[in-house]
Amino acid sequence: xxxxxxxxxxxxxxxxxxxxxxxxxxxxxxxxxxxxxxxxxxxxxxxxxxxxxxxxxxxxxxxxxxxxxxxxxxxxxxxxxxxxxxxxxxxxxxxxxxxxxxxxxxxxxxxxxxxxxxxxxxxxxxxxxxxxxxxxxxxxxxxxxxxxxxxxxxxxxxxxxxxxxxxxxxxxxxxxxxxxxxxxxxxxxxxxxxxxxxxxxxxxxxxxxxxxxxxxxxxxxxxxxxxxxxxxxxxxxxxxxxxxxxxxxxxxxxxxxxxxxxxxxxxxxxxxxxxxxxxxxxxxxxxxxxxxxxxxxxxxxxxxxxxxxxxxxxxxxxxxxxxxxxxxxxxxxxxxxxxxxxxxxxxxxxxxxxxxxxxx
Numbered sequence: 118x119x120x121x122x123x124x125x126x127x128x129x130x131x132x133x134x135x136x137x138x139x140x141x142x143x144x145x146x147x148x149x150x151x152x153x154x155x156x157x158x159x160x161x162x163x164x165x166x167x168x169x170x171x172x173x174x175x176x177x178x179x180x181x182x183x184x185x186x187x188x189x190x191x192x193x194x195x196x197x198x199x200x201x202x203x204x205x206x207x208x209x210x211x212x213x214x215x216x217x218x219x220x221x222x223x224x225x226x227x228x229x230x231x232x233x234x235x236x237x238x239x240x241x242x243x244x245x246x247x248x249x250x251x252x253x254x255x256x257x258x259x260x261x262x263x264x265x266x267x268x269x270x271x272x273x274x275x276x277x278x279x280x281x282x283x284x285x286x287x288x289x290x291x292x293x294x295x296x297x298x299x300x301x302x303x304x305x306x307x308x309x310x311x312x313x314x315x316x317x318x319x320x321x322x323x324x325x326x327x328x329x330x331x332x333x334x335x336x337x338x339x340x341x342x343x344x345x346x347x348x349x350x351x352x353x354x355x356x357x358x359x360x361x362x363x364x365x366x367x368x369x370x371x372x373x374x375x376x377x378x379x380x381x382x383x384x385x386x387x388x389x390x391x392x393x394x395x396x397x398x399x400x401x402x403x404x405x406x407x408x409x410x411x412x413x414x415x416x417x418x419x420x421x422x423x424x425x426x427x428x429x430x431x432x433x434x435x436x437x438x439x440x441x442x443x444x445x446x447x448x449x450x451x452x453x454x455x456x457x458x459x460x461x462x463x464x465x466x467x468x469x470x471x472x473x474x475x476x477x
Contacts, residue, residue, distance in 0.1 A: 149177060150434040155184030156191015156204035157294045158331040160419040162351040163230055163454045164204075167442050170450065179434055185330060189292025189318050195422050196220050201435050202423040204229070206294025207301075207318060208394040208401040209422065223425040225474075226399050227467050229442055231382040231457040233373035234298050234415045235360040237353050238345035239338050240265060242280065247361040248273045248370045251306030251406070251414070254363070257345060258286050258303065259310060260324035265343065273364075286325030287334050287346030292318040295331060298417040299347040302405040347415075350378070351455050365414040366406050373413045379457040381416035384409050386460045400466055416457075429476040436471050443467040 164183040172180050186194075188205035195203030196217045208226055209217065217224045236249050253269050256262040262269050266279040289296045301316035314321055328334045334346040335356045350373045353360045362372040371377050385404040395403045404416040421439055441447050448458040459467070 150179045150431060152179065152181045152201045152431065152435055152438065153184075154181060154200045154202045154204070155186045155194060156200070156422075157188045157206050157419050158185040159188075159206045159232060159234075159295050159298075159349045159417070160204050160229055161185035161331070162349075162355070163451045163456055166450055166454060167438075167447060171438055171441060179438060181438055185332075187289070187291040187330065188294030188297065192217075192422060195224075195424075198424075201431060202421045202439070204294075204419055204421055206417050206419050207297035207316075208396075208399065208420065210394055217424075221424045221426070224422055225425050225470055226401050227421040227423070227439060227443070227470060228400055228402065228418045228459055228463060229421050229439075230448075230451045231378055231404065231416060231418050231459065232455070233350040233378045233413050234295055234302075234347050234417060235350050235353050235373045236345060236363065237335065237338050237348050237358040237360040239340075239342055239359065240280070240282075241342045243277055245274075245277055246359060246372065247277060248364065249361045250364040251303060255303040255307035255310040257284055258288070258324060259307075259313065260286075282343045285341055285344045287337050287341075287344050288320040288322070288325055288327050289331075289334060290322075290327030290329050293320070294318060294417075294419070295347060295349060296320045298405065299415065301403075302415045305406045354455055363414050365410075365412050366408045367410050367412070369410050371411065371413045373415075375452065375455055375457060377411055377413035378416050380409055380411040381407055381413055382418075382457045382460060384412055385416070385418075386463055400463070400470065402463075423474075425473070426475045426477055432474065432476050436474050440468060440471050443471075 168181040168183055188207060191203030191205050192209055192213050194200040236254055263284055265282045265284055271279055297316055297318045300314055304311035304316050328337045331348050331352045335348050335352045335358060338344045338346050338358060339356060362370040365371050381404050384407045385402050395401045402418050404418060406414050443459060443464050452458050
């Protein structure tokens with residue numbers, strides 16, 4: 118059952134009046150504000166729910182058109198104002214921030230959801246989900262572990278009948294926040310990976326095959342025996358992909374679930390963020406490789422990015438949509454799509470950031 122649509126009753130009358138000047142008339146005389154946004158595919162599954170729901174609860178007054186084009190593209194098109202907001206699973210780096218400041222001023226980061234990146238694979242004839250460690254995953258994506266029955270994988274899965282089959286690593290071919298999250302985690306647990314690759318949105322193409330978007334990676338895995346890649350938990354569940362457990366910082370083998378992702382979110386929201394590009398003042402949280410028996414180690418936040426100064430009519434529509442997405446109603450919908458809800462304290466900080474938006 119869809120949530121009860123009470124939010125439309127709460128929309129400010131002034132906002133609805135303002136929308137009349139920034140949209141076009143649709144069927145039945147409905148006035149719409151068309152808001153183009155996009156970026157991270159990590160958040161695309163819940164965006165599809167949110168945008169449909171929000172269009173209904175505003176009685177067709179607001180339509181958000183979200184395109185899952187990758188985090189790098191989301192940042193680029195937000196900077197150029199082609200998107201009213203962009204989404205990224207990695208905070209903007211120093212250059213991206215400087216480019217945006219020159220083009221349109223200060224940008225704010227707003228956490229939207231917390232999710233997981235999972236090692237998804239296809240291995241015909243192996244029924245039990247496999248166990249991985251960060252160093253083994255790093256060696257796979259460095260091309261050092263090349264076959265499924267190599268000792269490093271066998272030692273973690275002694276009862277599995279692992280075939281003598283070549284491993285085909287699959288990575289995102291475009292600039293991707295999911296790539297950043299995965300490579301950042303591998304850099305924390307593997308000094309060799311940190312030295313050769315590091316945390317990056319642009320995964321190197323020296324090993325394996327690149328595919329565009331989470332859909333492309335998931336689709337390739339589904340049709341290729343021996344493939345392994347990294348995708349968001351929701352994509353894995355939607356496509357019924359097999360994905361493994363990952364040994365966490367506390368030495369526990371943890372599978373990505375709503376509970377294990379929530380555990381990571383609760384730990385991360387209470388830890389100092391001292392390493393760039395993460396900053397508590399900017400509400401940018403690093404959730405990879407955290408301690409805790411129940412914590413899934415490749416957990417991440419997806420952020421909405423937008424200019425602090427917004428054109429009045431359109432800007433108010435954007436702010437109201439993002440307020441709703443971060444509200445308890447929007448977050449309950451996110452949980453239904455296997456994202457963890459933002460902790461209550463963090464939701465309040467997001468609301469305060471949105472209240473500080475300046476309208477021109």
